Amino acid sequence: MSSTTPTHNYYLPEPSHYPVVGSVALLLMLGGMALWFNGLAFGQWSTLAGLAVLIYMMKIWFGKVIEESEGGLYTKRVDVSFRWSMGWFIFSEVMFFAAFFGALFYARLYSVPELGAVDQKLLWPEFNSAWPTAGPNAMDAFTPMGAWGVPAINTLLLLTSGVTLTVAHFGMLENNRGKLNLWLGLTIALGVIFLGFQAYEYSHAYSELNLKLTSGIYGTTFYLLTGFHGFHVTVGTIMLIVVWVRCLKGHFTADHHFAFEGVAWYWHFVDVVWLFLFIFVYWF
């Protein structure tokens, strides 16, 4: 940010083949998915192959970044670049969730009340436009997900994980590696337990509440919002595990550990998204 630190020792990487490997991976994966969703069996294998190549690419690319970081190639300037970019990346994620929250609010404030309005009575005479609803053409009834069972426990788990992660960060800053490793491990455990509860909640919804992805606009927004959040928790947990393994190997110092901080920012972001989910999807 400040223009006083020079850029002349800014690290510029050599030519690299990682990006094009990633491009091939995405072509195989997304092209394969398009075929797969249209019933072409070949698509599955293309998707899996693309996923494998993508995981391989991330392993070698991030491995190289870790090697460069531990090799002392990343100056203060590079560190600031990482900070800006992680912040903007999280902003892009905020906007992605905003689209889905926008869909939820639009359905609850506009489309569902509109479908129950007087001028729709000719078309849907029986429809009661109260939320939650599966829409005027709902085939079978479902029970909405309550807020004060598993979701409340999950809220507690995620909020606690934010605290344990902060304690781990203090361990890092105090050069207390035992404290760092212990509390980071606890954070990961809380993330995994959260995901376990989420999986249980989905199976409970499908088997006992008859709440499905196809349960109209309620099922749609419920599964897509919680599902994308769950995906982000999964990614966050994987990132925390990578950082934890690096901590156990003795990586990072008290003043050079942006990988840890970046993941922590991401984790807190996922945490905040959950609070909005808890309030608007589960509670009200």
Place this chain on the structure above:
Amino acid sequence: MSAVIDSHGTSHGHDDHHDHGAPAGLMRWVTTTNHKDIGSMYLWFSFVMFLVGGVMALTIRAELFQPGLQIVRPEFFNTMTTYHGLIMVFGAIMPAFVGFANYLIPLMIGAPDMAFPRMNNWSFWLLPPAAILLIGSFFAPGGAAGVGWTMYAPLTSQMGPGMDLTIFAVHILGMSSIMGSINIVTTILNMRCPGMTLMKMPMFVWTWLITAYLLIATMPVLAGAVTMTLTDRHFGTSFFNAAGGGDPVLYQHIFWFFGHPEVYIIAIPAFGVVSQVIPAFSRKPLFGYASMVYATSSIAILSFIVWAHHMYTVGMPVAGQLYYMYATMLIAVPTGVKVFNWVATMWKGSLSFETPMLFALGFLFLFTLGGFTGLVLSMTPVDVQLHDTYYVVAHFHYVMVAGALFSAFAGVYYWLPKWTGRMYDETLGKWHFWLSIIFFNVTFFVQHFLGLAGMPRRIPDYHTQFTEFNVISSIGAFGFGLSQLLFLYIVLKALRSGEKAADKQWDGADTLEWTHLPTPMPYHTFENPPTIK
């Protein structure tokens, strides 16, 4: 001047690490982490896509040359309008300006490269897979999706596998844009040379800072919209399905929340290029630099709160129509500030009219005209009449072609001597300009009249009363398309046999790449940053 260039521009000792061990031939381009290489690839890719999208446009104009169905089936005509739009917006114009950004931003702020060179490479190399998916959808069972570039529900729910390929292409393009934009924002905020404060940055850099912010804010929203389309198509969700409690209009809201800022994502870098070219050929600094920065920022912020003016006819409370109408008209104020400043820059300047300046002036006249028709369309009662007519088509082609594309041409002619070390043929450049601007107006000016007379867009056939104007428009379109082959010839001729360009080819150019670097530039520049006073 040469003393300045020697002390900062020529690179010392360790800058040549690309020479040993770096791949040669094709692999040099595949693996490159150099912002100049990546910028060049963006520009060439966008030109290829410009020709692909152009062929689709000519297919449309050939079919519309006379009433009745002659050349293509209606379904295929729909795919032409769809992919012409998608390819020109996402494949041609956006990558062209990202190419300018990659090439020029590090030079203009005195940085050694972009902040993340490897990610920069990936941003570019995501484009070919996306292009393969987009064009590949023509070979899917049932053909490509004839839904319009806006991909409105519920039509998208009824298309074949080509729709899914297009959806995934949009996902990849979004990833590319987001990574590219994060790179640009980080570079501008963190890589400026000592003394280069924000308010000393060249206007082009400012416009890209604002554009990149718009991209990061809106591309994820588009990704969300097409993801909802995908799950509605294949997994039984009800986002856009009224029977399940959703609403097709929801798609339009989400799409245009992306789509309206997208208009400025295309226009604002074009403003940036013009803001460099007009001062250079007026031999005066840009008039009202600070007000330009504030006007551009205002346009960007306003662009987020006017999206439903694309949807006046879908059904909206009168209060909503009034709000969107007045908010939209408000954008004319900062845009007017910009046009005023460009004109004031030329006032009492020492003007000369080389090709870049001609294209910049073409931009100034015709973009302003497109802005005025935009103001006409912002009025709800007028728009209800003109919605989905050729008046709208004429309006946005004045903004996109005579605005963005002409600005990109101005930029290429302006910086080509610096990039390649060789001058283009000035006479042929002027021919390119005059052919382009005449044929452009022949093609699109008459479309205003077609729209006012009620001819709907995206329809392969029309009533015989529209014939004359359609004939004129089609002749203009083929003339315009062929004129662009002249552009290709001019660039290739400059590369092969152009005269050697000077370090500072244009008298009035005052940005770092002209004042601090030799022509042609070394592979790595500003490894030792210059200091700006």
